Amino acid sequence: MTDVWDVLVVGGGPAGAAAALRAKQLRPGAAVLLLDRDDFPRDKACGDGIAAHGRDELGLLGLPDLIADYRPTQRLSVISPGGVRVSARVARPNHVVPRMVFDARLVEAARARGVVVRRHRVRSLTSQDGRVVVDGELTARSVVAADGAHSTLRRLLGARPTPERHTAIAVRGYADMPDDEDAQLIAMQRAGWPAYAWAFPIGDGTANVGFGMLLPTLHATGLPGRQVLHGRLAELLPHLPARDLRAHHLPLSPGRPKPGVGKVLFAGDAASLINPLTGEGIYYALLSGRLAGEAAVLSAGDPLTAYRRRLRAALGRHLLTTDVLARAAQSPGFIDAAIATAARRPEVFDLLVEVGLGAGTVPAPLAAAVVSRWIRTNLGARG
Ligand SMILES: Cc1cc2nc3c(=O)[nH]c(=O)nc-3n(C[C@H](O)[C@H](O)[C@H](O)COP(=O)(O)OP(=O)(O)OC[C@H]3O[C@@H](n4cnc5c(N)ncnc54)[C@H](O)[C@@H]3O)c2cc1C
Numbered sequence: 356m357t358d359v360w361d362v363l364v365v366g367g368g369p370a371g372a373a374a375a376l377r378a379k380q381l382r383p384g385a386a387v388l389l390l391d392r393d394d395f396p397r398d399k400a401c402g403d404g405i406a407a408h409g410r411d412e413l414g415l416l417g418l419p420d421l422i423a424d425y426r427p428t429q430r431l432s433v434i435s436p437g438g439v440r441v442s443a444r445v446a447r448p449n450h451v452v453p454r455m456v457f458d459a460r461l462v463e464a465a466r467a468r469g470v471v472v473r474r475h476r477v478r479s480l481t482s483q484d485g486r487v488v489v490d491g492e493l494t495a496r497s498v499v500a501a502d503g504a505h506s507t508l509r510r511l512l513g514a515r516p517t518p519e520r521h522t523a524i525a526v527r528g529y530a531d532m533p534d535d536e537d538a539q540l541i542a543m544q545r546a547g548w549p550a551y552a553w554a555f556p557i558g559d560g561t562a563n564v565g566f567g568m569l570l571p572t573l574h575a576t577g578l579p580g581r582q583v584l585h586g587r588l589a590e591l592l593p594h595l596p597a598r599d600l601r602a603h604h605l606p607l608s609p610g611r612p613k614p615g616v617g618k619v620l621f622a623g624d625a626a627s628l629i630n631p632l633t634g635e636g637i638y639y640a641l642l643s644g645r646l647a648g649e650a651a652v653l654s655a656g657d658p659l660t661a662y663r664r665r666l667r668a669a670l671g672r673h674l675l676t677t678d679v680l681a682r683a684a685q686s687p688g689f690i691d692a693a694i695a696t697a698a699r700r701p702e703v704f705d706l707l708v709e710v711g712l713g714a715g716t717v718p719a720p721l722a723a724a725v726v727s728r729w730i731r732t733n734l735g736a737r738g
Contacts, residue, residue, distance in 0.1 A: 363495035367391035370623025371501030372461035373644030392476035396459035407447035412641035426558035430538035436687035506625035517606035525567025528597025552591035610678030692729035
């Protein structure tokens with residue numbers, strides 16, 4: 356029985372599993388405990404889209420083939436709020452893997468690497484002699500809080516929750532779709548913008564379909580959430596009737612995430628690391644979890660300083676970019692201009708994918724080209 360855990364991870368989603376896997380990869384002798392309130396496999400409301408960048412992270416965690424049995428998706432079609440369409444081959448394929456499968460595989464890989472996995476819902480945190488005590492019974496040198504969008508640990512530590520204006524809500528379901536369909540579809544909606552529906556074929560005769568919007572916009576309708584979310588999904592994808600509908604909040608990145616408090620490091624949704632332009636969070640969860648696991652074992656004396664530095668080096672400029680773009684994207688005309696530019700220039704399409712699904716930033720000349728197109732279109736519309 357371990358008296359003091361080197362790393363205690365709360366949450367067995369992609370962020371928590373990555374933290375535990377990385378800690379054991381770097382220090383095989385470390386005592387690493389992974390707690391989750393659920394047993395795995397468990398479902399998680401998600402679009403199940405795993406960007407190529409997420410696959411890179413799996414490679415870094417020593418699991419390059421974890422999802423190799425799922426078919427890569429080669430094409431992406433986007434319809435802008437004003438109806439501008441772009442459909443192109445992506446530079447690097449994405450994958451769609453149900454979270455019921457993906458998360459269970461990650462947790463199983465962690466267990467196989469020597470991580471102790473237990474079902475346990477964390478309710479309290481205290482500190483004693485420079486260590487963290489969880490629920491009065493489990494002591495750790497450092498803790499990774501990877502407990503998702505409604506992070507209990509974040510609340511217990513007094514860190515502010517993600518403000519409502521930076522929070523989205525989305526519903527996902529599954530629909531029948533021919534096996535040979537391999538284009539991911541994103542259909543944006545002008546009403547209640549920013550809002551969009553998606554259809555992500557899995558390759559097994561089904562697709563993950565869903566619809567998401569900002570929480571304040573949903574509240575402004577004055578209607579029950581289910582009615583709005585289910586209704587808009589059915590309206591935007593009438594040919595893909597969905598079953599197993601399930602909704603969840605998305606804490607969007609506000610640009611500068613809070614990396615933790617004391618010896619507790621926030622990762623994934625608990626750190627509000629969801630791309631505000633696309634709602635993508637799995638890559639950022641894997642990346643931040645990996646960096647938190649690294650800091651916890653390599654800089655045990657002051658893991659927070661090490662983690663902050665690593666996170667800033669990996670994502671600092673990208674998060675500022677998406678924050679600025681998300682503000683500009685409040686105007687649907689800006690997105691129309693960006694998609695219209697991407698439809699004419701393949702390198703812009705690739706760059707938008709990098710910014711929306713990876714760690715990309717926008718070079719100044721391109722930003723200027725999109726803004727000038729946006730202004731010309733606006734002036735044209737007014738004139
Ligand atoms: C509808 C929807 C669609 C989305 N689509 C996509 C997509 O297609 N691609 C993409 O990249 N991202 C998508 N996202 C975002 C993505 O789902 C999240 O960013 C991702 O799940 C974050 O991983 P995580 O490990 O931080 O948290 P989670 O996956 O939420 O895992 C948190 C874990 O913590 C556990 N937990 C919580 N509280 C406690 C506690 N007190 N004690 C112990 N355990 C606890 C939970 O049981 C859970 O297993 C979508 C989100 C939504 C809601």
